[in-house]
Amino acid sequence: MPVNLKAPDVGTLLDVAGVELGVVEAGIRKRDRRDLLVMRLSEGSTAAGVFTRNRFCAAPVSVCREHLAGGSIRALVVNTGNANAGTGAMGLANARRTCAALGSALGCRESEVLPFSTGVIMEQLPMDRLLEGLPRAVAALGSASWLDAARAIMTTDTQPKAASRSIMLDGARVVLTGIAKGAGMIRPDMATMLGFVATDARISPHVLAAMCRQAADASFNAITVDGDTSTNDSFIMVATGRSDAAPITGINTPPGREFMSALKSLAVELAQAIVRDGEGATKFITVTVEGGVDITECRRVGYAIAHSPLVKTAFFASDPNLGRILAAVGYAGIDDLDQSRIDLHLDDVLVASGGARHPQYREEDGQRVMRQDEITVRVGLHRGTAAATLWTCDLSHDYVSINADYRS
Amino acid sequence: MPVNLKAPDVGTLLDVAGVELGVVEAGIRKRDRRDLLVMRLSEGSTAAGVFTRNRFCAAPVSVCREHLAGGSIRALVVNTGNANAGTGAMGLANARRTCAALGSALGCRESEVLPFSTGVIMEQLPMDRLLEGLPRAVAALGSASWLDAARAIMTTDTQPKAASRSIMLDGARVVLTGIAKGAGMIRPDMATMLGFVATDARISPHVLAAMCRQAADASFNAITVDGDTSTNDSFIMVATGRSDAAPITGINTPPGREFMSALKSLAVELAQAIVRDGEGATKFITVTVEGGVDITECRRVGYAIAHSPLVKTAFFASDPNLGRILAAVGYAGIDDLDQSRIDLHLDDVLVASGGARHPQYREEDGQRVMRQDEITVRVGLHRGTAAATLWTCDLSHDYVSINADYRS
Numbered sequence: 001m002p003v004n005l006k007a008p009d010v011g012t013l014l015d016v017a018g019v020e021l022g023v024v025e026a027g028i029r030k031r032d033r034r035d036l037l038v039m040r041l042s043e044g045s046t047a048a049g050v051f052t053r054n055r056f057c058a059a060p061v062s063v064c065r066e067h068l069a070g071g072s073i074r075a076l077v078v079n080t081g082n083a084n085a086g087t088g089a090m091g092l093a094n095a096r097r098t099c100a101a102l103g104s105a106l107g108c109r110e111s112e113v114l115p116f117s118t119g120v121i122m123e124q125l126p127m128d129r130l131l132e133g134l135p136r137a138v139a140a141l142g143s144a145s146w147l148d149a150a151r152a153i154m155t156t157d158t159q160p161k162a163a164s165r166s167i168m169l170d171g172a173r174v175v176l177t178g179i180a181k182g183a184g185m186i187r188p189d190m191a192t193m194l195g196f197v198a199t200d201a202r203i204s205p206h207v208l209a210a211m212c213r214q215a216a217d218a219s220f221n222a223i224t225v226d227g228d229t230s231t232n233d234s235f236i237m238v239a240t241g242r243s244d245a246a247p248i249t250g251i252n253t254p255p256g257r258e259f260m261s262a263l264k265s266l267a268v269e270l271a272q273a274i275v276r277d278g279e280g281a282t283k284f285i286t287v288t289v290e291g292g293v294d295i296t297e298c299r300r301v302g303y304a305i306a307h308s309p310l311v312k313t314a315f316f317a318s319d320p321n322l323g324r325i326l327a328a329v330g331y332a333g334i335d336d337l338d339q340s341r342i343d344l345h346l347d348d349v350l351v352a353s354g355g356a357r358h359p360q361y362r363e364e365d366g367q368r369v370m371r372q373d374e375i376t377v378r379v380g381l382h383r384g385t386a387a388a389t390l391w392t393c394d395l396s397h398d399y400v401s402i403n404a405d406y407r408s
Numbered sequence: 409m410p411v412n413l414k415a416p417d418v419g420t421l422l423d424v425a426g427v428e429l430g431v432v433e434a435g436i437r438k439r440d441r442r443d444l445l446v447m448r449l450s451e452g453s454t455a456a457g458v459f460t461r462n463r464f465c466a467a468p469v470s471v472c473r474e475h476l477a478g479g480s481i482r483a484l485v486v487n488t489g490n491a492n493a494g495t496g497a498m499g500l501a502n503a504r505r506t507c508a509a510l511g512s513a514l515g516c517r518e519s520e521v522l523p524f525s526t527g528v529i530m531e532q533l534p535m536d537r538l539l540e541g542l543p544r545a546v547a548a549l550g551s552a553s554w555l556d557a558a559r560a561i562m563t564t565d566t567q568p569k570a571a572s573r574s575i576m577l578d579g580a581r582v583v584l585t586g587i588a589k590g591a592g593m594i595r596p597d598m599a600t601m602l603g604f605v606a607t608d609a610r611i612s613p614h615v616l617a618a619m620c621r622q623a624a625d626a627s628f629n630a631i632t633v634d635g636d637t638s639t640n641d642s643f644i645m646v647a648t649g650r651s652d653a654a655p656i657t658g659i660n661t662p663p664g665r666e667f668m669s670a671l672k673s674l675a676v677e678l679a680q681a682i683v684r685d686g687e688g689a690t691k692f693i694t695v696t697v698e699g700g701v702d703i704t705e706c707r708r709v710g711y712a713i714a715h716s717p718l719v720k721t722a723f724f725a726s727d728p729n730l731g732r733i734l735a736a737v738g739y740a741g742i743d744d745l746d747q748s749r750i751d752l753h754l755d756d757v758l759v760a761s762g763g764a765r766h767p768q769y770r771e772e773d774g775q776r777v778m779r780q781d782e783i784t785v786r787v788g789l790h791r792g793t794a795a796a797t798l799w800t801c802d803l804s805h806d807y808v809s810i811n812a813d814y815r816s
Contacts (some may be wrong), residue, residue, distance in 0.1 A: 052737070053568075054735060054739045055742065055743070055745040055746075056732055056734050056737060056739075056750075057740025057747075068446075084764065085731065085735070086731045087762075088762055088764025091764065121729075122730060122765050124764070135676060184718065221643070226716075231731075313807075314812070317813065319812065323491075323530030323639075326530060326639075327493070330463040331462025331463070337463040337464075339463055339464045340496065352530065355496055356495050356497075357496075358529050396808060397808050400803060400804060400805050400808060401722050401805070403718055404725030406725065
């Protein structure tokens with residue numbers, strides 16, 4: 001059961017001029033499920049992406065990096081059911097062949113197509129079914145909604161993830177619409193499993209790349225479900241330039257800041273949706289670490305808490321067994337940490353101060369917060385002025401069930 | 409259900425001359441359970457210990473470090489049910505008061521007592537019950553077996569963990585007997601939750617300290633259940649010198665090597681017992697990483713595999729979803745890892761070579777191995793000649809149940 005997350009109403013998702021979507025059933029892994037998405041971009045679109053740091057990156061990630069370096073991008077193709085990761089030279093050839101086939105169907109170059117795959121690892125793509133599906137997806141271009149697209153990229157997700165923003169830049173309307181997928185193997189180290197944001201703003205590739213990086217750091221790079229950094233993490237932005245607004249020439253121009261604010265808010269919403277739909281999640285947890293020497297150590301402490309199976313099962317049980325959080329702070333790897341300065345809040349409840357249970361802390365107050373389905377953990381290190389926030393979920397029986405049964 | 413682990417037969421546990429054991433019910437946390445152990449050492453005994461690197465170390469760990477630095481040790485006291493961690497200045501005072509009370513009952517100094525606690529974190533010790541129990545435990549000295557002692561230190565352990573070795577050194581018999589406890593919050597970073605080895609050999613504190621460190625590195629520092637490094641990890645060795653064997657003057661002398669071989673074998677048996685009894689464990693997994701540049705990177709890759717919830721749930725499900733292992737190798741943090749050189753064995757089955765599924769690999773072979781309750785994962789990095797082995801277990805529904813219910 002996702003935590004306070006419903007499928008978005010299709011009416012809230014804004015079309016992006018210059019983007020056409022087509023989805024079909026290709027039977028990649030399962031029958032009766034639309035599992036192949038093609039996204040066509042109008043001429044002159046720009047694109048940028050950030051990708052997993054997993055050294056075992058998937059074949060499509062390698063191809064994306066190559067094609068983005070090359071310049072013009074005219075189409076994206078996404079299959080679910082198979083990640084095309086751990087597939088060696090044949091996997092790379094299959095990703096290229098997919099791009100070539102779509103390019104030929106659309107009249108563009110192989111290098112103008114970005115491929116994405118998500119699903120099971122270490123199995124080769126069923127190329128016959130994929131290649132059979134591509135022309136049908138091209139024929140369907142323009143008929144699919146953003147909600148259809150969000151559904152077509154799901155794996156163990158229980159809800160499609162999509163959202164839109166609309167802003168006015170100097171009197172002209174600019175639209176941003178994004179979709180994402182992911183529920184397990186989530187500890188993005190650059191970006192989520194798959195996230196796409198399209199806008200009709202006009203933005204040069206250079207500026208778009210900086211925006212993409214900043215937005216990912218503020219959103220997808222601050223979430224974790226199970227600490228497993230995926231082989232396929234990709235966050236992609238495309239800008240069609242079809243809005244009437246003037247080009248955005250830099251992140252720190254007034255329209256650049258306006259756009260970044262909308263983009264970050266959109267990316268955070270999508271990233272949080274992944275956590276809310278985390279495999280087996282019953283709670284949505286915000287972890288804030290304050291008073292660190294730098295952001296790196298704040299994030300390290302935050303991830304130690306967010307990855308601890310003992311902390312995560314305590315949240316699942318609504319059990320204020322909060323010493324487990326202190327233990328995680330202690331092993332986060334800060335060698336000169338002074339435990340006698342640490343404090344811990346659970347929402348508004350001061351649980352520990354000076355490294356020990358606070359004298360006024362009452363178990364029933366901790367219990368009250370632990371019963372909520374949204375909880376903020378706040379740790380004060382009292383070493384400096386840096387802070388970091390990240391989002392995670394609990395560890396439940398259903399996480400084990402889902403991942404023990406995923407392939408069957 | 410522990411994996412191929414039974415309570416040891418009390419007849420297999422050898423008495424150690426110079427060590428007397430007493431256990432009583434002190435009602436620290438639960439009724440009707442012997443939860444307080446006192447161990448008296450004969451005069452002239454030496455002791456050494458290695459302790460958790462968790463910066464949130466428990467009060468008794470701080471006191472142990474202090475007292476070991478001081479020299480002579482005449483007694484150990486261990487309570488289960490409460491870890492005396494995250495308890496601040498009062499926790500430290502309580503640990504000292506425990507030592508003082510036992511010292512006064514035994515006629516030795518406070519600084520000659522080593523205190524140990526295990527159990528729930530961030531609650532103060534119930535000192536009235538503890539101090540009431542101590543004289544009774546002293547009165548009971550000599551009446552308890554090593555099996556009683558192993559039972560008295562259990563928390564979520566389902567089986568007591570104890571073993572003995574007997575060796576001949578230059579014609580004289582030397583005995584080693586050890587006990588350990590631990591099932592969750594296990595990712596020792598120096599030692600396990602609690603491990604004790606007593607011997608009647610005569611060994612100087614300096615040599616004993618080196619032996620203790622080497623034995624811990626070969627055993628307790630190579631296991632993980634859930635990646636949570638405890639606040640209380642302690643591994644202690646005591647040597648009473650009551651054997652007729654000549655003193656062991658160094659690790660690399662012939663008797664030193666003989667002794668180390670028995671000690672390591674004993675420590676590995678105890679450490680593996682902790683994994684076999686890992687919370688919810690249904691499988692015992694050996695992870696070997698070969699061909700690394702150094703041991704550090706081999707251990708890093710090994711722990712990435714051993715901590716991955718996705719890998720652990722796949723073992724639980726007996727599902728050869730082995731791409732998850734490759735993904736974990738990829739995010740282990742080796743920046744210049746070349747995925748095209750990685751190979752992966754499951755026992756004798758070559759699953760992947762050159763970074764991709766091996767052409768001759770058949771799912772049924774992987775399935776056969778995955779159904780076993782003891783499995784070896786072997787990863788070849790092909791970067792160098794270093795190797796490391798560690799031991800872990802799977803992640804099951806019962807792990808979640810145990811940790812969601814632990815305090816209730």
